[in-house]
Amino acid sequence: MPSSSRVAIIGAGNVGATAAYALMLRGLFAEIVIIDRDADRAAAEATDIADANAVARPARIWAGDYSDVKDADVLVLTAGAATHGDETRTSIAAKSAAIVRGCVQEAMGAGFDGVLVVSSNPVDAMVQVAQATSGLPPERVIGTGTLLDSNRFRKRVADQLSVAPGAVEALVLGEHGDSEVVAYSTVRIGGVALDAFLGEQAFNRLEIAHDVMRAGYTINHGKGYTSFGVASAIVRICEAIHRDERVVLPVATRLSGQFGIDDLYLSLPCLIGAAGVLRVLIPDLSADERAALLASADALRETLADLE
Template sequence: MTHSGQAETRHDRKDAPTTDRDRVAIIGAGHVGATAAYALMLRALVREIVLIDSDPAVAEAEAADLSDANALARPGKIWAGTYADAASARIAVLTAGAASHGAESRLTLAGRSADIVSTCVARLVEAGFAGILLVAANPVDLMTLVALRRSGFSAARVIGTGTLLDTSRLKQTLAEYFKIAPGAIEGLVLGEHGDSEVAAFSTVRIGGLTLEQFCKGGPEIDRIDVERDVREAGYEIVMGKGYTSFGVATAIVRICESILRDERTVLPVSTLLTGQYDITDVCLSLPCVLGGGGVERILTPKLEPEEAAALAASGATLKAAIAATLADYATT
């Protein structure tokens, strides 16, 4: 596998399933699921959004509240449904999982979340779901692997939200420091969406300049502080309000948009690695080309040696977590 920055062919487009492109199903009507549904509604990406929850009353209440808002937005249908309704959806977004508490590591949720994710995926498959499965349950990299193994789908069709939100946090942090717009900054956070994630500063570009070039003649940023701020941002939000919702919901919608519109945009999402950076049999985030078929290519940007070592360590951390808590879930 090349590490030179060339793109690697990963999946071809003939794997794209035939479904109703105007329907998205959201499994789990909690904070993240309901907020994602609201964001999808405002973007008018689909005409139908179905909410599914283990507590039907919650799904019905959220759907009713969203429908009230939809009457003042764009025409569409939002309702509480069943897995049979999800069967024909273009994308099924899986937000159901165990909730974290305070500074609890995402990896500590693995066993609790795996039970939920495995059950939800089994019911989706039983209903005949033929679309793309987007996993947002934490720990997202491990739950993406559980969903992949339990579904039997190709790796192209099972995607985790991964480090897309962390990458957004990196851009926001740098933007605040340099007093420029976040959209003017390119850069990636790779690996686990969690404590072993890697802020790849070598990938940062501002107006075509590397970070070193942009900072020339000015104050240097403290990379350790920036990486810590990005890594701990989610924990701080949970400590303050008990959960996260807006950031991850927006990441969900951005991924859905790329798939639904067949954009083939490049986003850092969690997918199965098959030798990239010598990492195999684990899901973690690298920049991926996302289109109508899901993950169509995985890119391997050239990293600094210490970044590549940190990415390998991130993969090892996830493999250890799989062996410790997910042996019954993450195997075929």
């Protein structure tokens, strides 16, 4: 594993550039390198972020090439096909897979040996493609998965209950997409289960779950892409790795028998540290949630089968 404080980002689009900017603001890495097939775009984004860095913690930020990934602790892959309008994430899987395979082959050929974080859509399928292409141990190839969805879930529950999002524990599991599982059985407010906290207060579970699942489409309709939310998820995972935090985050990891699911990347709560996923936790789900998680796995298998 490399010891340098460097993060490399492949993809200078809206997500990659926003992630690079957010990483600069967090001051996590001494070096941030942005790589893109559009060298002019990468150079422009790197220069813009470097200019902003004048009022932040010192860091070296530049547009590089694949030779720069060899010394990176963390490699973030955001490159892939983009969705438009009501186009689903899975509908672009074949295009994204070709891009992801090419990027990962280049990175491994350059000698990368750190932790790979994938956010390319559809992320669960793409992180599976990335791991298979890279040959890295599964624990060192992580998808952003449902971390963003879980953050959205916590925020909407908090808004309904008039509490701070930090007071809410809540998980979205399975696929980052239309089959995701909004797991109300995992909701806790200050350690108190949702039903006990609510008492007689009205609470529309179906509306919130639908809003969480459709949030990406809603944002896409309004501005043409999503960036800030997923970039924040990328930064949170990078921070957990870089600081060896051993924090639990719902991310996409390759399952090995959890809930009867094997050799498939889906999101469950994972213990994250410097070596990637240290342990996969098995939450106590309701029967309906377990069934929905298995259905989510089936949906992802269909996507992967189409790629093959």
